Amino acid sequence: MFLINCPYCGERDQSEFISGGEAHIARPKQPTELNDDQWAEYLFMRKNIKGIQFERWNHAHGCRKWFNVARDTSNDKIEKIYKMGEQPPKL
Amino acid sequence: MSKNLRINNKQFVDETRKLSFIFNGKKLYGYKGDTLASALLSNDIHLVGRSFKYHRPRGIMTSGSEEPNAILQIGNDDALTDPNVRATEIELYDGLICNSQNCWPSVKFDIGGINNFLSPLLPAGFYYKTFMWPASFWEKYEYFIRKSAGLGKSPTKQDPDMYDHRYMHCDILIVGGGVSGLIAAKIASDDNKKVLLLEDKELLGGSLIYDDNDTSKIDNQKSSEWLKKLIENIKNDKNIIIKTRTSVAAYHNYNFLLARQNLTDHLSVNDRNNKIRQRLYKIRAKKVIISTGAIERPQVFHNNDRPGIMLASAVKKYIDYYGVRCGLENVIFTNNDSAYETALSLHKSGTKLNAIIDIRANSSSEIVNKVKSLGIQIYWNHTVVNTKGYKRINKITIMKLNDNGNDVVGKKIELNCDCLAISGGWTPMVHLFTQSGGKLKFDNKDNIFVPDKTNLNQLSIGSAKGDFELDDVLKNSIKDTKKFLQIENSNFDKIDVKCSKEKEKKNIWLLPSDKPLSKTKPFLDYQNDSTAKDIKLALREGFKSIEHVKRYTTTGMGTDQGKLANMHALGIVADTTNTNMGDLGTTTFRPPYTPLTFGTIVGRNVGQFFDIFRKTPMHDWHVDNNANFENVGQWKRAWYYPKDGESMHDAVQRESKAARESSGILDASTLGKIDIQGTDANEFLNRVYTNAWSKLQIGKCRYGLMLNEDGMVYDDGVTTKIGENHYLMTTTTGGAANVMSKLEDYLQTEWPELDVFLTSVTDHYATASVCGPNAKKIINKIFKDLDLSDESFPHMSFKEVKLGNINCRIMRISFTGELSYEINVEASYGKYIWEKCIEAGKEFNITPYGTETMHLLRAEKGFIIVGQDTDGTMTPVDLQMDWIISKKKYDFIGKRSLYRSDTIREDRKQLVGLLTDDPNEILEEGAQIVKDENRKPVNMLGHVTSSYFSPTLKKSIALAVLKEGKKLKGQKLLVPMIDKTIKVTVSDTVFLDKENERING
């Protein structure tokens, strides 16, 4: 169980958070313009990498805010936490 | 006691407190301070169990948590008995009852012992090979395996003990209260750090505390004396919290550790009343220092498993700590200097030591010279080739090693021996380090794996790090701790340590014998009965990875996790395959380090505290009126209200009839309720529901269907427009939390531009739903001034009224198809308004109905229940609810997916009605639907999702999902059951009141 530094509340136990999967996959603004393959790309395709992964996390049992986390999946080390709407850091 | 096995040096046992205990039905005595193992040994009992596979007699081998053999059943109470308890770990208490567990009918005469003679037939992988075929025989195999294996009995009654959980936080966590851990604790405390020190034994001090041999000195004092002063000092240190009898079970990432403290297991049963038995600490530490020490390795030779063969360090501890001799004809068999400490302890206690067998050519270290000077016979360059004595060792045979150490030469020498103290060197306890993700490296000098790389803020010190000699242990612990804590100076900087230094090292993983390997039994893993032969067989059969070898031979897979066996297994694999041990890698150590009771793991979360349960404000009324409850999520919902011994079926028939013919009342408080406000609230609803919301007027309600982005139905419910920018959304009971979190997600991450605020108000309101032809009359009696005419208060509308001081929100909405009003009040008035309705409805036979009747009533109308008639694979089109998909809206969640190639397939499963040919036959929910049951394989077309007997229609009705169901209306299909086949006809999903006339009463 790791510790997550919620940008709004501070450091809390992982059990207070839920993970929302890969970050920076924006919902298409005009879904009807997309063909099946393009829509499937948005809907289903997710990376599963060993190394630093950008993820969405939600402080579900706290402030309920969503934010982004850069986490090394090989050792769960959190390299950076940044707010929704911000660009992924260069790591 | 026939033999005099207690000596007069009893620092740590209290001879004034004699304790009685019962072992295998026999009453015996020991002292306060004994472990069960030391008490048994003082009664000359070594044989305590039988081995797992061959049922060979096995004795106490160690003095700690690595014990593979002395695993006993403690207690004989059905609720309190504990299986698999190590006699070496449990402290003796008065009245302790224990039994050997892996033997039948008794430890001395064990029928399974015949396996020993059959052992050529029971090689590695025997279970895998033999019991694979034929598969249908497995039940028979299992019976015999279980009966003859039987590792202890589980308690059969509920555990009456209390267990506890507690969180702890500290700057420095120190695991292990031996000398290095104590020094580290003191250094950290002197630097004003908050220290938590955990020790799994009763007393601090590790093995140095009972070291009495004058071979080492610290600051010119006997090392144990020096240590005692340090312990006194630490006990009075306010920065240090000490928890003894506390062992770390797991070391997780981010320095999160679980430790179990034994609080009452050492007390007599009567003294345990109302006390917490064990406590689990959940510890977050800024830094962790591992000082868990090392465990001694045995040596691997023919018949090395007889009772009376023990680790040399254990023999020493039994004498020096407990004052117990393990034998009267002792022999030591070693490959290193540490066993010479045991020789000195035996000598000092006046215990006979017949000889020392040492595989090394010679040694001239200080301690060896001292032993030499005592005139003890030492056989250099010799090995044990055999032992004798079935239930207790009585003789050993030794031979000289050749120059390569791979064979024996010369004549056999036989020695008398009732206790063989063996030492094959030491293995650092790196279990916790590796559990935490740390990587090991191999040290060729000592043939050990030592901590190398870690991502965590942790440090291993002392023999856990691979330092075995006292001066290295102390000086490196001081140096490393200071560096770890970034401290310049400590009070230990001028420490002066004197000790004997080992000069010669020699290690042979599998010692040679005069017999061929196939004729010998050199055991590696005592608990799982795997031998060196098994390892070699596995390698011959092509297993290469150490993880595979381990599983195939079951080496290291017992409750001791192979604490004694793993290094030898690796060593033999390395030797046989000509590989470097460092390249082989180790097997993975997984938590828990030592077994935990289930009680400790669950703590207080048992019985009614197992999970939270939520009660509606009317709950007590339901209880008083004999409701049976069902769990819906965490809610307890009234299921049905049986009267005078009614069955569930009868109650549901009565309740639903009353609702259709006069009036019924349902507690609908559990539905999820989300308050939505903001200038973009209407736009938000348009985006999350499939239908259009723009034209909804204030005071009106609308049903909505919510999809996932994949187009599948996710939730449904009615939303009411309360004000211009204010809506109240209801969700399903089970989906409330998920819907809330999903909507928040979209608002925060996809549509941050929307001015919308969501508040969960599920718990704020209680809801009584009154339905039936007489509902209007009942509501009218309560709200006398309210205009209930269809013009003023039509279906799907809302009014806010007052009843005295109580604000009531009344929605005219219906899930039953009947005229129906839902009264929402602040939760604290829930029971009041409910009772008001019951009172007003009395003359109309108002009947409380539960969820089962609600399900029946809505099924008659063909209304779906999300999660019952849908399973995450149904689109609105599949549900024949095309009408609710707005054609005009540009976008909503899931819209694009509704015309993916997969979702527009016509042969998808679709919701249909089913009528049984025999109207009294009720289908089982979940039953499969087929067309032709004779053509194999039978083609499954779908399954029943909802099924009831309708008292109003006087026939059975069902909803089902069916492949191409829309096209199959009127078709005859089959529902095969285990004892019969039920004939059904596909029908419309609406069974009752297709014209929707009942909705107006």
Ligand SMILES: [Zn+2]
């Ligand atoms: Zn937060």
